[in-house]
Amino acid sequence: MSASPxxxxxxxxxxxxxxxxPPGFExxxxxxxxxxxxxxxxxxxxxxxxxxxEYLAVxxxxxxxxxxxxxxxxxxxxxxxxxxxxxxxxxxxxxxETLLERLSSKLGLAPGDxxxxxxxxxxxxxxxxxxxxxxxxxVNGVYHENASAPEIERMIEGLERA
Amino acid sequence: MTKLIMTFPVTExxxxxxxxxxxxxxxxxxxxxxxxxxxxxxxxxxAAGVQGRGGAAFPAGRKWSVIKLNDGQPHYLCANADEGxxxxxxxxxxxxxxxxxxxxxxLIAAYALQxxxxxxxxxxxxxxxxxxxxSAIDEATAAGLMGERILGSAFDCDVLIYxxxxxxxxxxxxxxxxxxxxxxxxxxxxxxxxxxxxxxxxPTVVNNVETLSNITGIVRxxxxxxxxxxTADSPGTRLVSVSGHVNRPGVHEIDxxxxxERLLDxxxxxxxxxxxxxxxxxGISSKVLTGDEIMPLAxxxxxxxxxxxSLGSGGMxxxxxxxxxxxxxxxxxxxxxxxxCGQCTPCREGMGWLHRIIDRIVAGEGRPxxxxxxxxxxxxxxxxxxCGLGDAAGYATSGILNKFRPEFExxxxxxxxxxxxxxxxxxxx
Ligand SMILES: Cc1cc2nc3c(=O)[nH]c(=O)nc-3n(C[C@H](O)[C@H](O)[C@H](O)COP(=O)(O)O)c2cc1C
Ligand code: SF4
Ligand code: FES
Numbered sequence: 001m002s003a004s005p006x007x008x009x010x011x012x013x014x015x016x017x018x019x020x021x022p023p024g025f026e027x028x029x030x031x032x033x034x035x036x037x038x039x040x041x042x043x044x045x046x047x048x049x050x051x052x053x054e055y056l057a058v059x060x061x062x063x064x065x066x067x068x069x070x071x072x073x074x075x076x077x078x079x080x081x082x083x084x085x086x087x088x089x090x091x092x093x094x095x096x097e098t099l100l101e102r103l104s105s106k107l108g109l110a111p112g113d114x115x116x117x118x119x120x121x122x123x124x125x126x127x128x129x130x131x132x133x134x135x136x137x138x139v140n141g142v143y144h145e146n147a148s149a150p151e152i153e154r155m156i157e158g159l160e161r162a
Numbered sequence: 163m164t165k166l167i168m169t170f171p172v173t174e175x176x177x178x179x180x181x182x183x184x185x186x187x188x189x190x191x192x193x194x195x196x197x198x199x200x201x202x203x204x205x206x207x208x209a210a211g212v213q214g215r216g217g218a219a220f221p222a223g224r225k226w227s228v229i230k231l232n233d234g235q236p237h238y239l240c241a242n243a244d245e246g247x248x249x250x251x252x253x254x255x256x257x258x259x260x261x262x263x264x265x266x267x268x269l270i271a272a273y274a275l276q277x278x279x280x281x282x283x284x285x286x287x288x289x290x291x292x293x294x295x296x297s298a299i300d301e302a303t304a305a306g307l308m309g310e311r312i313l314g315s316a317f318d319c320d321v322l323i324y325x326x327x328x329x330x331x332x333x334x335x336x337x338x339x340x341x342x343x344x345x346x347x348x349x350x351x352x353x354x355x356x357x358x359x360x361x362x363x364x365p366t367v368v369n370n371v372e373t374l375s376n377i378t379g380i381v382r383x384x385x386x387x388x389x390x391x392x393t394a395d396s397p398g399t400r401l402v403s404v405s406g407h408v409n410r411p412g413v414h415e416i417d418x419x420x421x422x423e424r425l426l427d428x429x430x431x432x433x434x435x436x437x438x439x440x441x442x443x444x445g446i447s448s449k450v451l452t453g454d455e456i457m458p459l460a461x462x463x464x465x466x467x468x469x470x471x472s473l474g475s476g477g478m479x480x481x482x483x484x485x486x487x488x489x490x491x492x493x494x495x496x497x498x499x500x501x502x503c504g505q506c507t508p509c510r511e512g513m514g515w516l517h518r519i520i521d522r523i524v525a526g527e528g529r530p531x532x533x534x535x536x537x538x539x540x541x542x543x544x545x546x547x548x549c550g551l552g553d554a555a556g557y558a559t560s561g562i563l564n565k566f567r568p569e570f571e572x573x574x575x576x577x578x579x580x581x582x583x584x585x586x587x588x589x590x591x
Contacts, residue, residue: 062345072325
């Protein structure tokens with residue numbers, strides 16, 4: 001299978017990464033390469049799995065297993081704006097559950113769903129190592145700390161217009 | 163109070179190399195590579211008695227001493243920056259504000275352990291901590307403090323950042339190594355110890371970010387100076403992450419042995435001036451203590467152990483009167499179920515059962531025998547599983563049941579919470 005244009009454009013970066021790791025660490029490059037592919041393309045395409053397996057000379061199944069194991073990696077696209085609400089203990093003690101409900105009704109989405117127009121995905125996530133500024137919401141990976149419902153709702157209205 | 167890590171005011175530039183050097187940064191590394199032998203460094207760290215700050219409080223010097231010098235094979239060092247234990251956010255303070263303290267300490271450790279390549283395994287969601295550490299590595303490399311022939315010596319060492327991708331179990335030391343090998347983050351059976359066969363089967367030391375960040379100070383000022391802080395059995399300081407129902411959550415550096423009551427005061431007390439119901443002292447995997455139990459305690463490893471809990475990761479979660487402990491346990495069990503890697507039957511099945519039972523109780527369909535079931539399943543993992551995740555969930559469950567059993571009985575009998583299922587402090591939310 002031939003690699004996507006995304007993959008081809010990233011090969012120089014992958015080569016540079018390879019030079020930084022000790023010899024014999026090809027297998028270690030699976031995660032950073034997958035992360036980089038997803039960052040560039042939003043998710044990891046099947047064709048890129050094959051291309052990466054060939055590029056690193058690792059079994060394809062190792063790449064598929066990594067994709068199914070790590071919560072941040074995905075093989076399907078998410079919405080243009082990915083809103084993730086931490087629902088672990090410290091955030092729950094600071095109102096994460098109400099925040100999630102309000103975002104859910106604002107967006108008309110149940111957690112885990114993507115809007116029909118592909119603009120928004122609402123998810124829950126686990127402790128983000130930011131419990132002192134709970135509750136925490138991620139929007140496309142950016143931390144919004146001490147998140148209040150009105151403030152996040154206003155931000156979403158801004159994104160709806162963007 | 164002594165500050166060993168949070169020693170400077172945080173400013174826009176305090177994380178940079180220039181600022182770190184103005185505070186005497188990298189002078190210790192220079193002395194180490196010029197004047198010390200690797201075994202001298204390890205001896206100092208062992209004498210200091212610094213215990214692991216990641217959760218298990220294992221003495222770092224004892225771990226390092228297993229590494230055989232000049233055995234003709236590569237050794238690896240990994241800083242655990244996964245910071246996954248819910249309630250913990252202190253390593254992030256170091257990564258964002260003192261990245262060079264971590265790097266200098268890792269280079270000194272790498273010198274002691276004869277490591278050519280060291281890794282920082284960082285949780286995948288961290289963004290600013292990643293950028294700060296990556297730019298610190300660039301600065302150090304450009305200044306000849308990292309890479310080949312460090313400071314003109316014969317010592318070569320590079321530090322690489324390895325980013326996770328959303329998995330709690332990868333914070334467990336052996337899973338962390340499997341993850342750096344680019345595979346599913348499955349924990350490994352021990353023996354062999356990781357210091358014998360770790361990353362790619364080579365001798366490897368895994369230490370928490372905070373543990374490592376103490377190394378520069380220990381080598382600079384000597385083991386005796388380190389031991390002068392804290393208690394006899396818990397030397398030094400700890401970064402405690404305080405969250406939950408307090409007025410001023412945040413990271414505090416305390417001398418080990420500091421009074422809990424004073425720490426609570428430092429954080430502005432409980433929200434809304436409520437009474438203190440409970441505290442989870444060391445991340446959610448440590449056993450909960452009631453307010454009455456923790457109020458008179460000194461925060462050190464031995465006092466917490468005597469009270470039946472532990473200082474764990476230093477993630478202290480404060481819980482105000484009026485909070486529903488059944489719902490709190492539900493949040494925890496959903497998490498553990500989600501994060502079990504599924505390798506061991508008691509953990510894989512047990513997490514599912516615990517989660518289903520607590521959901522059933524909350525749905526008003528609990529049965530009186532469910533409490534005993536929760537206890538029994540919690541105990542089933544004891545020592546039978548590969549890693550500590552299953553046990554941790556068991557401790558959390560039995561810990562909450564031991565202290566707050568009437569709340570569970572109430573919900574089962576009346577089909578509703580005694581506290582309205584409440585997790586927040588109403589007035590503040
Ligand atoms: C499920 C699980 C998750 C863990 N997560 C972390 C973590 O995020 N950070 C950490 O430093 N240690 C974590 N640990 C502890 C590590 O296994 C290990 O004890 C520690 O990194 C060793 O470093 P230290 O001796 O300096 O504390 C975890 C352990 C378990 C069982
Ligand atoms: S105890 Fe649980 S998380 Fe740990 S290895 Fe076994 S199944 Fe995986
Ligand atoms: S519980 Fe939400 S960031 Fe830790």
